[in-house]
Amino acid sequence: MHQRFTTVRRHTEDICQPLQTEDYVVQPVTDVSPPKWHLAHTTWFWEEFVLARHQPGYKRFHPRYAFLFNSYYDSVGERVLRLHRGNMSRPTVAEILEYRHYITDQMTRFLENVPDNLHGLIEIGLNHEQQHQELLYTDIKYVLGHNPLFPPYDPDFRETPAVAATPGFTEMPEGRYAIGHTGAGFSFDNEHAAHEQFLLPYTISNTLVTNAEYLAFMTDKGYETSQWWHSDGWAWVKEHNVNSPLYWHYIDGRWHRYALSGLQEIPMDEPVTHISWYEAAAFAEWKDMRLPTEFEWEAAASKIAWGQRWEHTNSAYLAYPGYRKPPGAIGEYNGKFMINQMVLRGASVATPAGHSRDTYRNFFHPSLQWQFNGIRLCKKQTW
């Protein structure tokens, strides 16, 4: 645990290594937090939930930081409104790194003798920090990808992990399938209670939709044809003049994209990414296919190659049977978001090693594009 703690903490800082000081500060839209905020907030989590409560005589690094770096835990005092994070030039990046090192040191010492009943809390802290590592990648991409100069994050960064996928579809038989987490490893509360779901037979693609396939939808006037879209999706397209995935730019007669390695022509055989649920659903309808449910996805997870993109599903993010919110502030972690969001399954290039599993439930609002998400299709069937 000691070793994992050190590794996780260091990885957060490594992700930020290519940044300029200025890149740490800005918040272009509400959903994107400034990188320095992620650095501080993940640190605050250890201070607030571990050190301040369980380390006798612990002295806080700064009396105002708990106020500044709480994200959304309503039960832990007042908080800075999310919208204002990008206005905070202070504390500086250097001060926040100092804060990080102070807490890392304190925690390292604390972990030498951590009581058994706190192991679960430490695990949550590590997984929490890993979630913010993923957000760091997506938020950095948003900041740099919306800068008119399109500065690369890292010219060698590859956004599509190689996976061993066989082309074609896999047929899944009707049956009762085990859903949710069991066993010894870490899991979030929202993966419980493990239970069974009865599924009708279904046919699921082994591979993700490619940029070439998505471009065919665009070329066929996909963004101008209301019949493929949900009503809310169509309103979203009209209000925001959406006509392509996020980060796509039509330059000199060819489609380009901003990737973490810089502005480049679209690689046509890579899986499409940065499309909202609305776009994924419209594309599926155009193909006369559909998105899988999260249960179909999980039941097929051992038979399909996943890990390239967070995969949109046709399941709303709601409680499993038998779900209970944990008590206290940690109970705010997942349960209170169980409305108005859709589940994504799998993992992406931004997901830290050791943080993915086939029972993991990610979730976002159907309009959001800035994650590394993608589309896997099922056939429409009748029985």
Added chain:
Amino acid sequence: MHQRFTTVRRHTEDICQPLQTEDYVVQPVTDVSPPKWHLAHTTWFWEEFVLARHQPGYKRFHPRYAFLFNSYYDSVGERVLRLHRGNMSRPTVAEILEYRHYITDQMTRFLENVPDNLHGLIEIGLNHEQQHQELLYTDIKYVLGHNPLFPPYDPDFRETPAVAATPGFTEMPEGRYAIGHTGAGFSFDNEHAAHEQFLLPYTISNTLVTNAEYLAFMTDKGYETSQWWHSDGWAWVKEHNVNSPLYWHYIDGRWHRYALSGLQEIPMDEPVTHISWYEAAAFAEWKDMRLPTEFEWEAAASKIAWGQRWEHTNSAYLAYPGYRKPPGAIGEYNGKFMINQMVLRGASVATPAGHSRDTYRNFFHPSLQWQFNGIRLCKKQTW
């Protein structure tokens, strides 16, 4: 069919009988349409989808009405933005009634010899008009209930139908339950494909939550305690300063409500109504209970007394396995709303006779309060 048509058309007008001309015109919020718009839109449906397409030589009543009274069928030409309905003083109520009578006459003649293959379309038209009858009640209540003079709609109107409910809970065993519509009667596309759902054992209340129970939640600072609320629900409470169900007013030390019979003290033993999904979910959490899923509700429907309120469920409005949108404009009826809404089951005092069944899926955004909805609880269980 001829007889049903006449009955349904007349009922729409009967609902409006107590109104003053001025009441037909206003649209206080986007979701509430002016009564005269409902009168016209239900008429337009028959003209657009039946007469104009299937009655040879049909002459439209007015060349602009198709433009004015389309609601949301994107595939049928341009439409008046929903927000602007309340600005249309013309056509007058008298002109719209003339339009109604013209179409009713034309349809009556058309129905004397309706081809078999149009029976399904006629049924949709009748059910469509019945849905707007329910909206007429809720929209009229909104218009009058938000007028500072609180004019009664009908002093004799009773909002709570009597049902034969046994107090207590019903235990439902684990099993595979039939879900969705089968058989000969009318059903909407969203009730298909009929299929099975595997359910774990659950315990569901025979009765709805009463005003007295809900007031206990309020008295226990329910609206001021973030832990009971979803994150979006809490934001909704804060933004709109919600502190009671819609139509409740604290006057001279006692809680009152506006009902269609006028302003009155809260009848404590009636089921609470006009609460959003957010409020229903927060109340359930405060009780340490939960809302049923729509499948649990349907499986128990023959054992519980329902029909007093549309009952909030913990199911998102999504496609059933095997669902397919019907082709053409009628395909826009349900499928395109299958995102960002929650399912309500049952029926209410405003539901027209003959329009309810235990497979019916109603749906609204989780913030909306203006329907006659209510709360049925399940126990939290683990196995």
Added chain:
Amino acid sequence: MHQRFTTVRRHTEDICQPLQTEDYVVQPVTDVSPPKWHLAHTTWFWEEFVLARHQPGYKRFHPRYAFLFNSYYDSVGERVLRLHRGNMSRPTVAEILEYRHYITDQMTRFLENVPDNLHGLIEIGLNHEQQHQELLYTDIKYVLGHNPLFPPYDPDFRETPAVAATPGFTEMPEGRYAIGHTGAGFSFDNEHAAHEQFLLPYTISNTLVTNAEYLAFMTDKGYETSQWWHSDGWAWVKEHNVNSPLYWHYIDGRWHRYALSGLQEIPMDEPVTHISWYEAAAFAEWKDMRLPTEFEWEAAASKIAWGQRWEHTNSAYLAYPGYRKPPGAIGEYNGKFMINQMVLRGASVATPAGHSRDTYRNFFHPSLQWQFNGIRLCKKQTW
């Protein structure tokens, strides 16, 4: 005074005579009030400021009407927010007319013996009602002119009064000119203190800009050329996609307008109307001319023919030297609006007889188009 009172009251109702009941109710935008609100508010003024305060034993017509029909007098209790006027279906038009007749009767009796010290207040009431008569015309035009059916108000209504104007310009010499109201007749507080302004020599047009001249500006890409516009005006054009005066429609290759007599081709030689201050200023700049100041206008008033349109000036609506707000609620009449508005001088077809004079200061926000306003130009000069 008795006779004038009766005449003014009757004229208000005469203006509404062509309306349908539904037309009295709607409020398409914040600045436009429902006609029935004008009917009630002008009545409330007499009740609140005269009868309730000066008629011993006066019994109010309805206990809630003071709340419903106050417009903006903050010192007279709570008020209905302006934005919500269009949601009030009750009181009905018939009830409001009953209210009018009750107050007219009470006032008629009161005026038989009105004390001398109330003559000023009665005059304000009469002028207040006359101002709302003008607003009735412009608000009715907005309601009917924004209805997709373009119903005429009165097919015989002529929007351009004939005036005896000599083409060309009038040269005005440098000098000190008397500004503001003097003498015995009624005037508003904002026309005081009468004082002198020193003006440099200027040259002012005898006639108003015509529709033909304005169309030339449009044809010369006036709405697409930023250099003619103020910064705020340009932003207004872009945000609202303005490309013509209000009520203009390009139909089948020709420009039409909605007038109170109905939809018709633009009469090219009539003065342009329904243009915002931003448009008037941009037009003037395009002509290499300028708008007069309100002082230049007043000094020239006896030499130019006016009364067709309210004429935009390049003067902000601010206090004259020596201005003092009257005490009490009447003090809210004019003084509190002396910021963010521009002065218009003259009168229009909608101005009631006997309500205009050359010292009258009308005022609106520079973005507003719905009044019968127009453009008179001065030459740019240097000395």
Added chain:
Amino acid sequence: MHQRFTTVRRHTEDICQPLQTEDYVVQPVTDVSPPKWHLAHTTWFWEEFVLARHQPGYKRFHPRYAFLFNSYYDSVGERVLRLHRGNMSRPTVAEILEYRHYITDQMTRFLENVPDNLHGLIEIGLNHEQQHQELLYTDIKYVLGHNPLFPPYDPDFRETPAVAATPGFTEMPEGRYAIGHTGAGFSFDNEHAAHEQFLLPYTISNTLVTNAEYLAFMTDKGYETSQWWHSDGWAWVKEHNVNSPLYWHYIDGRWHRYALSGLQEIPMDEPVTHISWYEAAAFAEWKDMRLPTEFEWEAAASKIAWGQRWEHTNSAYLAYPGYRKPPGAIGEYNGKFMINQMVLRGASVATPAGHSRDTYRNFFHPSLQWQFNGIRLCKKQTW
């Protein structure tokens, strides 16, 4: 000119010297620009209007900077929307300083042989940069003063320059006064044409309203009493919950303010600052006094001590008689803002040495508080 250029350019950078890199980046509200944007925009002015047009063979520093750092000159190509300035982490501060030094070098060489006909343009550039120096102070104050940690800019910074003011009032006789700029020195176009204004006798305060006097207004419920306020001012107070000048905080029973030297108790005898025109006008009304017009101010300028605060006047920012916009992009400098703003006269601690004169017309929207502004009163008089 060569020497002045060097001095002005260096002063801009000196102002930023106490900042951390992060402070250069953020834009908390639309009106406040990031310091690094000011550094770049003032540099772009020289590149765009001088070097690119008048230095043969000039090579731009970076092809995209003209796009990034144009502020509002619509006639000079596309521009970055003002609202988005705070999202631009690149170019970095270091890169912008490199850009500054490149342009300063190029300009220095250019100025060795500057043609006579460009002297006016160079003067405008110098004055433009000086205006941004003042904005740098006020924008830096906004950024640091809205940070929850209240970091001082410079602990030794004094916000109130000493002036030799005699307490009391000065009486000014009726007469024709010379207004506007004459003579050889630099002036902006909006100070022309110089002309005469006839003024009635008036009585103007020798000193500015102090914090103590303003606090008396607050204590007398000034922010809760509608009668002192303009209608738009009252709406502004209500919408933004304004209850004190900007930067004032009530802490532990005493009023404090954030100053550039840090958080501190209010110095009661210093002139109040950071109050909007609405607040200045309400305070004056409460005192039964009034704000001077800009002409009264200018006529008295040699008799009152000014320079501590930009002084609110009761004059709208409009063209002087005989005003003409200069041709070309420079013509956008002042003229297009001549609507919806009020004139402020004088100068403040943030005004650079050599940049103030008694004919200078500063202007802001009446709701804005973030400048170093203040209140000078005139007596209400009648003749």
